[in-house]
Amino acid sequence: MPLDLPKPIAAYFTADRADGEAIARCFTEDAVVKDEGRTYVGRAAIAAWKSEASTKYTYTSEPIALENAGDTTIVTSHLVGDFPGSPIDLRFIFTIAGDRIASLEIKA
Structure with a gap:
């Protein structure tokens, strides 16, 4: 059953696809993403982060669990x-502001 995200x-x-x-x-506009020990601030940096990751690797991502914590x-x-360590379950820790994401941290 799909998650109700x-x-x-x-x-x-x-x-992400x-x-x-x-x-x-x-x-x-001023969102922060933390991934693989690096921090990206603002939409332009986030776009560059995703573009770089998509150039290096091909992958699929399927949400399998949802938890609210504060x-x-x-x-x-x-x-x-085709990335090192595949397959893997990663935790995506989101903070939402209105109808957008204010921060995201991706952890193994």
Whole structure:
């Protein structure tokens, strides 16, 4: 049964199949993404982060669990692709502001 993800998070996972610009539109102007020890601030940096990752690797991501923890929403997603360590379940820790994502941290 598919998860009932909050709209901004569902939009993120849909955009993840597209490109960096589609991902960036899911975020607030001053959003922060933390992934693989690096921090990206603002839509332009987030678009570049996604574009770079999409150039390096091909993968699919399927959300498999949802947890609310205070003001954050944690989605566990199963990723399969041509990256080191595949397949892997990653935790996507979202903070939402209105109808957009204000922050995202991706952890193993």
